[in-house]
């Protein structure tokens with residue numbers, strides 16, 4: 001069984017102005033100085049992508065936080081996968097729970113966005129996760145596996161797909177599931193991936209996200225089938241994000 005190279009990804013969400021680009025330069029310097037046995041990605045707001053690619057150096061890749069399902073056209077305010085690719089990005093996040101909630105994105109819409117990204121040779125980071133009510137009702141596994149099945153496009157491959165498991169109740173709250181709960185959900189996602197891609201499903205990276213900090217990164221990243229992290233708040237500062245990257249030193 002292939003263990004994939006880990007990916008530690010930062011999602012800046014709607015945070016950051018030009019002054020924050022120094023954090024990306026600093027992050028690259030820290031990694032270049034200290035080594036890290038993982039891929040490192042920052043997904044800034046669209047307005048900073050161009051400058052972020054220039055600031056990122058050798059060790060940090062840059063990605064988008066969302067894309068439209070179409071390549072171009074009359075969609076005011078939207079950004080296409082082709083535009084994100086054109087700026088030098090290699091990844092795009094799709095289906096984050098904040099977009100599912102704020103913009104009513106369904107699995108079908110997320111799948112269309114991931115398809116657009118993959119057709120532009122971007123890796124799609126497809127986000128899934130249960131709400132607190134769903135977990136309390138004992139439905140976490142069925143909700144998450146159904147989201148994974150419904151959000152992976154028909155033409156996806158193991159190489160251009162990353163899954164991020166982010167329990168909605170753990171995002172920005174300082175609360176995290178137990179290691180056993182993370183292991184259970186990641187194993188269920190792995191089963192869906194091997195059903196879907198055969199043995200290659202073992203090489204798809206499954207990230208954990210939700211209140212990942214330097215203090216808990218090592219424990220969370222050592223759980224079976226956790227192949228990296230998707231980090232919100234702690235990715236905004238180079239020092240704290242590097243503290244998470246160091247789980248893979």
Ligand SMILES: O=C(CO)COP(=O)(O)O
Pocket residue numbers: 011096166170171172173174209210211212230231232233234
């Ligand atoms: O939503 C997240 C990343 O996409 C997680 O956010 P926090 O790390 O701030 O909990």
